[in-house]
Structures are given as structure tokens and as C-alpha cells.
Amino acid sequence: MDIRFREKLSLRIQHLAGWITFPVWGSALIGIMRFGARYKVEQLHQIRKQYKQLKKSVEGPVLVCSNHLTKIDSAIINWSLVSVWTYMRSFKFFSWNLPERANFYNNFFLRTLCYLGSCVPIDRGGNREAVKKSLDKVTYLLRKGHPVTVFPEGGRSRTGRVDVEGFSYGVGRLVNKVKDCHVLCIYLRGHNQETYSGMPKRGARFHLEMTMIKPESVHAGLRATKDVAEQIVNQLALMEQAYFATCGQ
Amino acid sequence: MTQDEVFGKVVEILSKYSKSDLPADKINMETSILDDLKINSARLVDIVLDFEDVFDIEVDDDDADSVITVGDGVKLIVSKL
Numbered sequence: 001m002d003i004r005f006r007e008k009l010s011l012r013i014q015h016l017a018g019w020i021t022f023p024v025w026g027s028a029l030i031g032i033m034r035f036g037a038r039y040k041v042e043q044l045h046q047i048r049k050q051y052k053q054l055k056k057s058v059e060g061p062v063l064v065c066s067n068h069l070t071k072i073d074s075a076i077i078n079w080s081l082v083s084v085w086t087y088m089r090s091f092k093f094f095s096w097n098l099p100e101r102a103n104f105y106n107n108f109f110l111r112t113l114c115y116l117g118s119c120v121p122i123d124r125g126g127n128r129e130a131v132k133k134s135l136d137k138v139t140y141l142l143r144k145g146h147p148v149t150v151f152p153e154g155g156r157s158r159t160g161r162v163d164v165e166g167f168s169y170g171v172g173r174l175v176n177k178v179k180d181c182h183v184l185c186i187y188l189r190g191h192n193q194e195t196y197s198g199m200p201k202r203g204a205r206f207h208l209e210m211t212m213i214k215p216e217s218v219h220a221g222l223r224a225t226k227d228v229a230e231q232i233v234n235q236l237a238l239m240e241q242a243y244f245a246t247c248g249q
Numbered sequence: 250m251t252q253d254e255v256f257g258k259v260v261e262i263l264s265k266y267s268k269s270d271l272p273a274d275k276i277n278m279e280t281s282i283l284d285d286l287k288i289n290s291a292r293l294v295d296i297v298l299d300f301e302d303v304f305d306i307e308v309d310d311d312d313a314d315s316v317i318t319v320g321d322g323v324k325l326i327v328s329k330l
Binding site: 124128132154166167168169170173221222223225226 | 289290291294295297298301307308309310313314317
């Protein structure tokens with residue numbers, strides 16, 4: 001179902017406000033990650049180049065699906081994929097995301113940062129009308145060509161590994177609702193990140209791997225939803241296996 | 250199939266996913282699948298897929314969203330039989 005004009009307008013205003021103020025909050029956020037917490041993303045230049053190539057290689061909407069270990073994964077992904085200068089020139093590259101309302105909307109500062117940082121809050125496991133409303137907004141954004149980042153597991157991996165059993169199927173529904181939707185699977189992990197946490201450890205070095213897929217299902221309805229979600233999570237699990245085979249802990 | 254028979258089979262399906270200690274004989278039409286049976290919302294799709302298999306029906310995404318209580322599930326199945 002499409003969203004109402006008022007909601008579309010509100011998303012446009014949010015996007016514009018995020019762009020206008022990005023030089024302040026974006027630089028501060030990335031500055032804190034780089035210099036305050038001393039985070040480093042390995043092969044940042046190559047990652048950005050690869051992202052640009054992958055985006056160019058497909059037509060249509062791109063949904064970014066990542067494994068999820070810390071509360072700032074989406075910030076690290078946005079930092080890794082595109083440079084600050086590119087965001088300043090064109091904020092359309094900045095990915096929208098769906099943070100859990102309970103984690104990020106409990107104080108004014110975080111709420112403002114999430115608003116400016118293109119977030120559409122979601123109440124996971126909460127009122128299904130409200131969840132549906134958030135998903136409808138994201139579906140609209142994807143159809144309009146905005147990148148959107150979601151975590152298909154539906155939460156941070158409690159075991160520290162991609163959860164191929166208890167994941168949420170919402171991502172499958174999203175992909176099936178958006179015509180020609182490609183999925184950019186991202187495996188992100190700090191080398192010293194043993195399991196899930198709030199924030200990565202100070203000085204963490206991140207490994208980021210990505211691959212573009214186009215999940216399809218021979219089924220229809222709910223079965224297709226499940227099938228597509230499984231394909232995405234299984235891809236992330238494969239990337240995790242490759243990570244441990246090469247970088248191993 | 251009567252509503253009572255459908256109810257019995259629905260309770261059987263739900264018991265596979267339930268993490269609550271609520272005994273089967275205490276489950277009624279008003280029992281909330283998420284809150285009372287403590288079933289993870291992500292598993293609702295699996296439950297509805299089980300409904301499809303057991304009752305040989307087809308349920309779309311929007312109909313699946315309407316299943317909040319045991320009674321919602323039973324009514325949905327009865328309407329599709």
C-alpha cells in the first residue's frame with residue numbers, strides 16, 4: 001500500500017533537513033568515529049570504488065542488507081560506502097535505515113540525530129500497524145530510488161554469528177514489494193568483535209565485504225517472502241564463512 | 250470442518266512455537282499469539298504457512314498481518330475454507 005501525501009512530504013523534508021545540516025552532524029559523527037573512537041575501515045578506498053561500480057551495474061532500487069553486531073553498524077556502513085564530500089554534494093547517496101525505536105528514540109539528542117540521519121524508526125515485534133507503516137515508508141523510499149539499509153536478522157546477532165534460524169522475514173516482503181529490487185549484501189565486522197555489543201571497541205578495525213544479488217522466488221505470497229529472506233540471510237552466512245576462513249578468529 | 254475443529258488444530262500448530270507455560274486447555278479465542286503465547290513475531294509467517302499446509306488454503310501478506318489472537322487465526326482459516 002502506498003503512503004499518504006503528508007508522509008511523503010514529511011520524508012522529503014526530513015531528507016532535506018538531513019542534507020542541509022549534514023556538514024555539521026555528519027562531519028562530527030565521522031570525526032568522532034575516526035578520531036575519537038579511532039575506528040578504521042580497512043581498504044576504504046576500494047570499498048567505495050566497488051560500491052560505485054556495483055550501483056552502476058544494476059538498474060532499479062538497491063536494498064542494503066547487512067549482518068548486525070553493534071548499534072552503530074548503519075553509521076559505519078554509510079561512512080564506508082560513500083565519502084563525506086559526496087554526501088555533501090548529493091545526499092541521495094546517504095542510506096535510509098530502520099533503527100529500533102526503543103534503542104534510539106529515548107532522548108532528544110539521539111532522536112534529532114536519527115531524524116537528520118535519515119532514520120525511519122520501527123517498533124520491532126510491536127504493534128503491527130505501526131510496523132507496517134514504517135515498512136510502507138521504506139518501500140516508498142526504495143521505489144523512489146533511495147538506498148535503504150536493513151538488518152535482515154531483525155536485531156543484533158546474539159551469538160555473534162549470522163542467525164540462519166531465527167531471522168525475520170520482513171526483508172523478503174520488502175524485496176518482493178519493490179519491482180526489480182537488487183540486494184547489496186554487506187558483511188561488516190570489527191576484527192576484535194567477538195559477539196554483539198552496543199558500541200564497537202575503541203580502536204576497532206572493520207572488515208567490510210559486499211556482493212550484489214537479485215533474490216527471486218518461484219513461490220508466491222508468504223512462501224516467496226520466506227524464500228527471499230532465506231536467500232539473503234544465507235548469502236550473509238556465506239560471507240561470514242569466507243570472513244572466518246580468511247581473517248579467522 | 251467446524252470452528253471448534255479448526256481451533257483445535259490451530260492450538261496444536263501454535264504449541265510448536267509457543268515459549269509460554271500456558272497450558273493448552275487455557276488457550277481461548279482471545280489469547281494473544283505474541284503476548285500470551287510468547288511467540289516471536291518473526292515466526293508468525295511460519296505459523297501462517299503451517300495454516301496454509303494443514304488447511305490447504307492460501308493466505309496473503311495483508312491477511313497474515315491481521316492475525317493477532319488465536320481467534321483471528323481461526324476466523325481467517327474458516328473464511329478461506
